[in-house]
């Protein structure tokens with residue numbers, strides 16, 4: 001038993017389990033066995049006691065009266081949300097009976113696990129589950145909804161998810177937040193940037209929306225959605241033309257700068273201004289500031305890569321720091337994601353050897369609606385955990401149609417009766433991460449942390465580990481790997497050079513431990529040449545232009561407005577959008593509209609509008625002003641469909657896949673709107 005559980009009152013170190021780069025160290029206050037308060041742990045080396053309001057108010061979610069306590073069986077129509085309580089043994093027997101039958105009749109690939117990072121714990125999110133589904137022989141899921149286009153693009157240039165050390169950015173003199181709403185989504189990077197600003201740094205924000213982050217910038221640069229590649233190429237054009245490049249760096253650490261120099265000649269500022277909407281003089285000003293200031297740091301966000309051309313966009317921006325030799329300066333360079341530094345032994349943890357058929361099909365999670373409706377041979381069963389596809393996946397009308405199939409046997413394991421769970425045949429209650437043992441590796445800072453159970457499981461809820469072990473037993477699987485405990489799995493995962501000398505015991509005693517992180521350019525990069533690839537032969541082989549190239553967004557139909565529907569400050573994806581307290585903080589969803597478009601559409605501030613396109617529709621109020629460019633509309637938050645505020649925004653978003661990584665294209669959709677009389 002965890003030592004924390006034996007003490008009914010006390011303060012216990014914990015880690016935020018949400019899908020957020022900051023991965024804060026927390027102090028959980030417990031009284032009489034219940035969490036009464038959550039605050040930041042000042043001892044965490046990077047997050048230093050600061051946390052967001054969402055998690056400060058997390059007890060409201062953990063003890064939300066709507067939280068699931070018991071397994072449920074559906075009694076009404078799919079999607080309706082009528083269920084009755086059943087026992088765990090009935091739930092497990094029902095699932096195993098159905099799956100054994102499906103495996104016999106249609107083969108194991110007729111079963112599809114569908115998951116994401118509602119809990120970032122390595123064992124919960126991509127450990128025990130992988131072992132189980134490998135053994136089962138289920139179809140595999142391509143986990144591409146979040147950052148895969150950008151990750152692939154960045155990898156072509158830099159070899160993997162390796163950027164600079166966040167703590168070093170206090171030394172930066174120029175910080176560009178590029179397509180990231182960091183005030184909401186990476187608040188500790190903002191704290192570091194504010195420190196740098198006290199030392200004289202300037203902060204630039206390049207975004208399609210002047211949101212919280214744009215408002216704190218020294219210079220906000222509005223840009224047309226999906227055109228950032230052209231802006232970066234325009235900057236390169238000026239840097240080369242005005243001899244502002246670091247040629248000895250380029251010579252030693254990069255491949256292809258001469259080809260790039262020729263190539264960017266065609267991206268003259270006049271042409272780039274026409275593409276991006278950024279005035280010519282601003283392109284010059286930006287390029288010159290970037291060329292003159294060192295160290296300079298670019299925080300590359302997820303926003304720019306949720307587009308048809310998102311992979312190429314990140315690949316292109318990632319070339320910029322090399323042009324001025326920034327990677328050798330403390331606080332110079334970029335961060336897209338730093339997950340590479342804390343990569344663990346995934347084979348040990350996930351045990352792909354348990355999967356007999358190495359050709360098992362792979363389903364892209366971004367097209368789950370289409371897959372449920374059209375995949376052949378069909379998917380007959382879906383097991384959803386750690387995600388809420390009815391709300392978060394694109395083109396959600398299709399997703400809901402797929403989930404509504406009478407011949408689809410769906411199981412959802414979650415803490416709440418989410419929109420997705422309402423379509424389930426069986427719902428299993430999940431513990432929160434504060435009830436589990438797991439380890440966490442940030443994709444921004446360099447620390448690994450341990451979560452030990454602070455409270456007993458809520459009601460009859462069970463962790464992912466327990467659920468997959470019970471299912472293994474029920475299925476009659478005997479492999480030892482399916483029954484190992486958390487400490488054993490953690491030690492197997494940490495058997496990796498990044499974690500030399502770190503094991504479960506050390507995580508218990510130290511709680512926050514730094515991975516074995518080496519400076520980025522101290523050895524060869526993981527690109528084919530070992531250098532920064534401005535010209536990439538590998539891209540050419542993979543069917544892309546070998547040099548950074550601007551490709552316009554796909555035609556998304558004859559609608560006048562580009563819709564950018566991103567995260568909400570008070571939610572974490574759809575998490576918290578079903579908790580009254582957090583809804584009260586977020587108030588209501590609004591559509592930000594430029595004054596010109598509002599006039600053109602005949603709407604005034606606060607009016608309710610219907611937004612639609614060929615995929616679906618939803619409703620919300622308009623907020624009119626100059627925070628978005630004409631031709632662009634923005635809304636924030638993955639609200640539950642059933643909340644009064646709006647129908648799901650993803651009814652409108654495209655399920656096309658991006659240029660790289662089969663990534664999502666949430667922000668490349670077009671819409672129109674009209675006033676509701």
Ligand SMILES: Nc1nc2c(c(=O)[nH]1)N[C@H]1C(S)=C(S)[C@@H](COP(=O)(O)OP(=O)(O)OC[C@H]3O[C@@H](n4cnc5c(=O)[nH]c(N)nc54)[C@H](O)[C@@H]3O)O[C@H]1N2
Nearest residue numbers: 179180181185206207225226301302303567569571572573
């Ligand atoms: N509060 C809160 N924090 C979160 C989340 C949340 O839901 N709420 N979600 C978490 C997750 S899973 C992720 S992936 C991250 C995402 O967080 P971020 O990396 O910040 O990504 P987004 O918020 O999706 O988009 C960032 C910005 O890109 C802008 N943008 C969209 N298209 C373009 C474009 O073409 N060009 C430019 N320059 N800008 C563009 C958007 O207006 C937005 O301000 O946040 C994590 N943190």
Ligand SMILES: Nc1nc2c(c(=O)[nH]1)N[C@H]1C(S)=C(S)[C@@H](COP(=O)(O)OP(=O)(O)OC[C@H]3O[C@@H](n4cnc5c(=O)[nH]c(N)nc54)[C@H](O)[C@@H]3O)O[C@H]1N2
Nearest residue numbers: 116118119146385386387388392413430565566573574575
């Ligand atoms: N329009 C639009 N759509 C988007 C985005 C956008 O910017 N705009 N962002 C996209 C991005 S970047 C992402 S990452 C996705 C993410 O979307 P999701 O991965 O679906 O994230 P959440 O909505 O937070 O849902 C996580 C679910 O996991 C549950 N959960 C938490 N802990 C556990 C656990 O330990 N076990 C189990 N079984 N369940 C648990 C939570 O209760 C919650 O219901 O959304 C994508 N969708």
Ligand code: SF4
Nearest residue numbers: 016020023024052055
């Ligand atoms: S959501 Fe992000 S900022 Fe908030 S506590 Fe968790 S890791 Fe920290």
Ligand SMILES: [Mo]
Nearest residue numbers: 019145146147
């Ligand atoms: Mo994400």
